Amino acid sequence: xxxxxxxxxxxxxxxxxxxxxxxxxxxxxxxxxxxxxxxxxxxxxxxxxxxxxxxxxxxxxxxxxxxxxxxxxxxxxxxxxxxxxxxxxxxxxxxxxxxxxxxxxxxxxxxxxxxxxxxxxxxxxxxxxxxxxxxxxxxxxxxxxxxxxxxxxxxxxxxxxxxxxxxxxxxxxxxxxxxxxxxxxxxxxxxxxxxxxxxxxxxxxxxxxxxxxxxxxxxxxxxxxxxxxxxxxxxxxxxxxxxxxxxxxxxxxxxxxxxxxxxxxxxxxxxxxxxxxxxxxxxxxxxxxxxxxxxxxxxxxxxxxxxxxxxxxxxxxxxxxxxxxxxxxxxxxxxxxxxxxxxx
Ligand code: PMV
Numbered sequence: 001x002x003x004x005x006x007x008x009x010x011x012x013x014x015x016x017x018x019x020x021x022x023x024x025x026x027x028x029x030x031x032x033x034x035x036x037x038x039x040x041x042x043x044x045x046x047x048x049x050x051x052x053x054x055x056x057x058x059x060x061x062x063x064x065x066x067x068x069x070x071x072x073x074x075x076x077x078x079x080x081x082x083x084x085x086x087x088x089x090x091x092x093x094x095x096x097x098x099x100x101x102x103x104x105x106x107x108x109x110x111x112x113x114x115x116x117x118x119x120x121x122x123x124x125x126x127x128x129x130x131x132x133x134x135x136x137x138x139x140x141x142x143x144x145x146x147x148x149x150x151x152x153x154x155x156x157x158x159x160x161x162x163x164x165x166x167x168x169x170x171x172x173x174x175x176x177x178x179x180x181x182x183x184x185x186x187x188x189x190x191x192x193x194x195x196x197x198x199x200x201x202x203x204x205x206x207x208x209x210x211x212x213x214x215x216x217x218x219x220x221x222x223x224x225x226x227x228x229x230x231x232x233x234x235x236x237x238x239x240x241x242x243x244x245x246x247x248x249x250x251x252x253x254x255x256x257x258x259x260x261x262x263x264x265x266x267x268x269x270x271x272x273x274x275x276x277x278x279x280x281x282x283x284x285x286x287x288x289x290x291x292x293x294x295x296x297x298x299x300x301x302x303x304x305x306x307x308x309x310x311x312x313x314x315x316x317x318x319x320x321x322x323x324x325x326x327x328x329x330x331x332x333x334x335x336x337x338x339x340x341x342x343x344x
Contacts, residue, residue, distance in 0.1 A: 120295030174333030256289025
C-alpha cells in the first residue's frame with residue numbers, strides 16, 4: 001500500500017466472469033477455475049467537501065436510481081430489489097476501505113454496468129472491487145492487487161453473509177485463475193496462462209433464487225447426507241485439477257466432457273432447474289462440446305463450449321427460452337482509466 005496525493009475524480013473498472021469449473025465446491029475448500037469476460041462495471045468516485053456518500057446507479061440494466069446516505073440516514077426514491085443490492089456493495093466498499101485506511105471522506109459514486117446485474121456473471125464482485133479501487137485511489141492510496149481482492153471479498157461477505165473469494169479474485173486479477181480457500185480467511189490465487197482461447201457462448205434465464213439461498217440449499221443437503229455430499233464436493237475438486245491440466249494443453253474435446261461431468265455433479269447438489277437444463281441440453285444437441293451452469297445456479301447463466309457452431313448453439317439456446325450474450329473472454333482485471341471508454 002502506497003500513499004500519493006488524493007485525487008478528486010477517479011474512474012475504475014472491473015470485469016465480469018464465468019466460472020469454468022468448481023462453483024459451490026469452492027465454498028468447501030476445493031479449487032475453482034474462473035475466467036474474466038469482456039464486459040465490465042465502471043465506477044467513478046468524486047470526493048466531496050462534506051461527509052455525504054451519494055450513489056448514482058445510472059445504468060445497472062435496471063431503471064436508474066439515485067441514493068443518498070448521510071450517517072445512518074438513507075434517502076432513496078425507488079425500491080427495485082436488484083438495484084438496492086448493487087447499492088449495498090457500493091456502500092459496503094466505501095465503509096470497508098475507510099476502515100482499512102483509517103480515513104473517511106464524503107464521496108459521489110457513479111456506477112454503470114455493461115452486464116445485467118444479478119445474472120451470475122459476478123457483477124456484485126465487480127462493483128465491490130471497482131469501488132474499492134476508485135475510492136482508495138481518490139483518497140490517495142495505491143493498494144496492491146492482493147489488498148484490493150481481499151477488501152472486495154470483505155465487502156461481499158458483509159453484504160451476502162457468505163461468499164468465497166472466487167468472484168472478487170477474478171475481477172481483480174482478470175484472465176484465468178485457480179482459486180482455493182485454505183481455511184480461515186486464507187486463500188490462494190494462481191494466475192494461469194491458458195494455451196488456447198475458449199470459444200464460449202453464454203446463455204441466461206431468469207433467476208429464481210439468490211446465491212446465498214443456493215449456498216444454503218447445498219449446506220442443508222450436506223447436513224442431511226454428509227457421506228454423499230462431501231464426496232460429490234471432493235470429486236468436483238478432482239475434476240478441477242484435471243480441467244486445469246486440460247486447459248493448459250488446449251484439449252477442447254476433453255474440456256467439454258469435463259464440463260458435462262461438472263454439470264452432472266452440480267445437478268446432484270440440487271442447484272440446477274428445468275430451464276437451465278433445457279438450455280444446457282439444447283446447446284449440446286446443437287454441437288457444443290460441453291455445457292454447464294456457471295455460478296450459483298437456480299437460474300442465471302450457463303456456458304457452452306462451442307468451437308465449431310457458435311451461432312447454432314446460440315439459436316438453440318434462444319429457442320429453448322434463454323437469452324444469449326456474446327463477449328470476449330479473459331478481460332483485463334480491475335484498472336483505473338483516465339476517462340470512461342464508450343463501449344456497449
Ligand atoms: O452466481 P455467482 O456468480 O454469485 O457465483 C456463486 C458461486 C458459489 O460458488 C456458489 C458461491 C461462491 O461465493 O463461490
